[in-house]
Amino acid sequence: MPAAAAAAVLLAAWLATVCAPEAPVTSSGDIVPPEGMVYVPGGTTRIGAEDGLPTERPVFSAQVAPFFMDVHPVTVAQFRAFVRATGHVTEAERLGDAGLYDPETGGWQLMPGAHWRRPMGPEAPEAPDDHPVTQVSWNDAAAYAEWAGKRLPTEIEWEHAARNARNARHPYAWGEALVEDGRHRANTWQGPFPGGNTGEDGHLFTSPVGAYGATELGLTDMGGNVWEWTADWFRPYAERDRPFTADATSEKAQRGGSFLCHVSYCHGYRVSARSRSTPDTALFHVGFRLVKDLEPPAP
Template sequence: MKMINKKIVVLSLAVITLCVQCKNVDPKKADKTNKEEIIALKEDKVVLPDSIRTKMPKGTSIPEGMVWISGAEFLQGAVPQDKIAMKHEKPAHKVAVDGFFMSTTEVTNDQFAKFVKETGYITVAEREIDWEDMKKQLPEGTQKPHDSILQPGSLTFKRAKSSLPNLYDFSQWWRWTIGASWKHPNGPGSSIKGKGNYPVVQVSYEDAVAYCNWDGSRLPTEAEWELAARGENLEAIYFWGDDVADLNKRANTWEGEFPVVNTKMDGYERRAPVKSYPANSNGLFDMAGNVWEWTTDWYNTNYYKEQGALNQVTYNPTGASNPFTENNPYAKEKVMKGGSFLCSDSYCASYRVSSRMGSSPDSSLEHLGFRTVKDIK
């Protein structure tokens, strides 16, 4: 499910959508006591440094609403048995990630409302559109659209009335909705009243970062997110294992013919309250489905291929140094993870742990939110 650039959507009223900043493992810092680990990695001539934080230091308190994620080395990316993995999820490559704290749920409407109340923050979707700023990011010569279009708003989902033969045309189910925002996620007629425990959506990357700055947290890297989502199942397709039959009991996704009919076998047609489904082995809820989640990594369609070619472990990777989307040279996107209530077995299936997509940092959508992480002080 390719994500979308708000600026291009505003103009067209349709959805359009290496250098690696990683510190490589220093063999001189290898843990000399772990002989089996060293032997296992000897073929790649790389060993883990002894500074990988796997356990929470004694005396450390867990921040409220968070859990400890143990550091580990693992293969980031598609597992061999995943037959529908996309090219940008391959090849799986070795990474080593320090332990950290992660919020057990996506940030909720109540939590975001408290942030807005205390700071007076105005989200990107609520701000007036500046044409002079917008046109800098568009092809030269792009004509200014009518003022009736250049109004604050965001992207909302609309069901199709009949079967769609072409699922590559995203404008068939996405529309630019003036007045859509985190307070009105489906448009002016919608509300979050009584939905304080639902994940906040219609928040851009900038909005999410602003929340984190206020909260004393940060967004996760893609590698951190994947490690946290996998939990004990480091080699599985889904966070619970390889059996897709458990999907409607484990996640809020689209069931039925997309985007025409949602049978709601999982109990919800759109967003669900956080903690509506079982947590993974790390105690994290909604690491599959419900809403996509922002990460800090630039989305680069070549990044996994370049990482795989290094044939070595990368330590606390932060992703590609530059954004790159193969089919859109103007795109500058951030990686999002986890899939959403719009993911189905016939379209994207992004409730798989390795699934990754990109979205423009200035874009907000009704199925995109975020969760936070904190480091050991």
């Protein structure tokens, strides 16, 4: 074979390995997910995006074991059940305020009296039961997870699920475009940012979970609506294998984007997008969803 042809064959093989979707390693078979969860097959996923923000690079491959994942973010009603069962008091309630974005000034403020029941403040309406719970810190989410017998997903697990457990390279968990056939596929910001959100997608703030359809795996709200806490400390990918000790300034990673995200600002509803906050932070556009490990096979 001529040298040029051989080089072309090698290049094609390398591109197929790096760029092509990879079939999941594990099939569902007879696995029945717990109520309100979907089965996420294991497999190999390329994490990150070379054309994304610096925090999304360098791209690397990760092997992921199968797991179960909540269909949607934890709702206000679900969180209320946890509070009633445990008497949990959120950090926002203990501290007396929580973070709110002011679209008129383009800045953030601590709103006295804002918490998960009234995320926009004490004078605002209560959060609807079928919306994602917000104004919950990472510590609040971890407490809920322990009560529910689940855990927060790792960043890799979250992105693996958003890539439909087969290394799908679409920019969004549902496909290529934010609007498909005139239908918005996520709750995001429309109009100039900052300034006025036109609400063309039907919601100015949070929306009911599942309002914009499901992904190939059956997951909803995997882009937009609310950012979601993950288990991981936020670190540059280049340092992911290095020793790390958290301190008072360390932040936990978030995934998924929110109703505040805009293509000119963070474009956070892409599957590779990342955000972060300190574990005690509560914000009106951040919630969480949980995962659960599969039971080991019987001996």
